[in-house]
Amino acid sequence: MSAIARRRERERAQRHQLIITAARELAEAEGWEAVTTRRLAEHVEYSQPVLYSHFNGKDAILRAVAIEGFGELAARLRRARLAAPEPSEAPSGAPSGALHAVCRAYLDFATERPALYQAMFVLPTDVKFAHAETPPPLRAAFDEFVSCFRSDNPRRELFAEVTWSALHGIAALADSGRIPPNGQTERLDFIVTQIAGTSSGPATR
Amino acid sequence: MSAIARRRERERAQRHQLIITAARELAEAEGWEAVTTRRLAEHVEYSQPVLYSHFNGKDAILRAVAIEGFGELAARLRRARLAAPEPSEAPSGAPSGALHAVCRAYLDFATERPALYQAMFVLPTDVKFAHAETPPPLRAAFDEFVSCFRSDNPRRELFAEVTWSALHGIAALADSGRIPPNGQTERLDFIVTQIAGTSSGPATR
DNA sequence: TATGAAAACTAGCGGCGCTAGAAAAGGCGG
DNA sequence: CCGCCTTTTCTAGCGCCGCTAGTTTTCATA
Incomplete structure (x- = not known):
């Protein structure tokens, strides 16, 4: 060339x-x-x-913005997890500092860059989630949540999925004015406590 | 006249x-x-x-559709709660059947009427939530969640808010193809177990 | 310097939310 | 029963949208 x-x-x-x-x-x-x-x-x-x-069109531009966002989110979550006081393999049953740190980082991201967050998680998209063609940064971001749970937990993927979903719920509702933006810290603490709290052991229910 | x-x-x-x-x-x-x-x-x-x-414009039509949806959702949640096996004042700490029933009804609503659900909770809106001018049906729907928690629980509003948010998270992510639609029942059970599970007592944390 | 491919532009298509002004409808007093 | 006049409804059009066909410009090469 x-x-x-x-x-x-x-x-x-x-x-x-x-x-x-x-x-x-x-x-x-x-x-x-x-x-x-x-x-x-x-x-x-x-x-x-x-x-x-x-x-190819406006949608493709939006998609590119979203993927860029996934990369930044993954980096941010990773930084938060590694900076957390305790290692991710905390004793079962005890609330994990890493989980709390990652969740807070997620919410901060959503709050600080609401439009970017929307492109990633609210606007219609054809980006594949949980799929073979999932963009690596998106997978990486998800794995940060997974890493907050003990590796011997057979349901850690479910834990991560629900944690993410719950955070998305409060982020999306707050951003669109459907819940007051002030209580986010309280809600975050509640979610982390409940999810990391009990029944993180092997046989729940 | x-x-x-x-x-x-x-x-x-x-x-x-x-x-x-x-x-x-x-x-x-x-x-x-x-x-x-x-x-x-x-x-x-x-x-x-x-x-x-x-x-007044297209937005106002959307708004009217959403409000109609709130009424239907409230009725549906109420029916589910009243039909639940145990009364809402269950012994503290035990998973509430009412809570589970209401949560499942919520998810069913979101799944069966995705467009209506979007108008209510995803599309931009100027409907006031948690506010003096909140449409009564919306308030009623929220109260169905509140009623699933013991009335002596000082944080039951927070419980309701976070429960709703978590459900919205999985509903919205599933509807937009961001999480697989198949695991919804598992996620629902997990959320209900974790929220109703421990620390529903007075002094949490 | 002339040439021809590559790059960037102008102009326009059909459809959008919304509205001004014309046309039609229909109850009312004579 | 008729002509009036308010109220209702419609036609036509504005500025904007995403997108593209066809022309003009640019610029490395012969």
């Missing part, structure tokens, strides 16, 4: 990222309903059709 | 309801993105501007 072609490819990749970033910033500033192809094109200072040479 | 005016008002109210029902049916059949004012007008066999003589 010639040097010229290399430069062009480099510039193209930069512009690709520029579009994703612009979409994300526009959404974070004014909400996703304000992200139109026209406004986005103006933001990146190119004409509308250029967007379509990078992405 | 003259008989003629009365008849007109009656017919108007019927058409009002017709619009709400048509919107709901169209959404349930093809999803909310297919509910446009043009298609809706065609469905009710009137021209577009007639919609605007009944509602």
Whole structure:
């Protein structure tokens, strides 16, 4: 490949990222309903059709933003888990510090980047979850939850799934104004206590 | 008021309801993105501007559908709770049959009427939750969850809020394809067990 | 410097939410 | 029974949307 072609490819990749970033910033500033192809094109200072040479359509741009978000979320959860006071293999029955830290990190992420969170978990998407084609960052984020439970727990995947779902519930309802945003810490503590609390042992029910 | 005016008002109210029902049916059949004012007008066999003589805009129609949904959800939860084997004032610490029944009814509702559920809990809305102007049916639905916990539990509102949120989490993620739809029963059992399980007593933590 | 492929643009299609102004409907006094 | 006049309903159109066909511009190469 010639040097010229290399430069062009480099510039193209930069512009690709520029579009994703612009979409994300526009959404974070004014909400996703304000992200139109026209406004986005103006933001990146190119004409509308250029967007379509990078992405199949608006949905594909949204999808790219979401996947970028999964990467950031996974990194954030991982950092929180590793910084937690105790190792993830805590004695059964005791509330895990790692679990609490990861859950709080998740909620902080949802609160600080509501539009990004929406792209990832609320807006319609064709991103495959829990599937062979699941983007690795998404899988990685999920695994951070799994790692908060003892590896000899046969139901740790279920634990992780429900923990995630419960957090998503309070994050989504709070973001859309359906529950007051103030009680989040209380709700977080409650969820962690209940899930890590009892019956984390092998034979529940 | 003259008989003629009365008849007109009656017919108007019927058409009002017709619009709400048509919107709901169209959404349930093809999803909310297919509910446009043009298609809706065609469905009710009137021209577009007639919609605007009944509602301030598309958002108001959506809102009306959601509120209708709250009423149905409240009725359904209530029926489930009253039909549950044990009364809501079960001995502390034991899993409440009422709680389980109400939670299952909630999930069934979300599964059977996904579009209605979306209007109520996912799509952007200006309906006031946990507020003075909260529509009574919505408040009633929430109270069904509250009633599943002992009245001497000072944190029963928190219990209800988090239970609802957790259910919403699994309902929303399952509906949007973000968690497999098959595990819902397992997740439901897990949530109910964990929430009703321990520490339902007075001094938790 | 002329050429031809690649890149970027202008312009436009059909559909959206919404509304102004024309047309039709229908109860009312003569 | 008729002509009036309010109320109701419709036609037509505005600015915006996602998206694309076809033209113009750019620019490395011969």
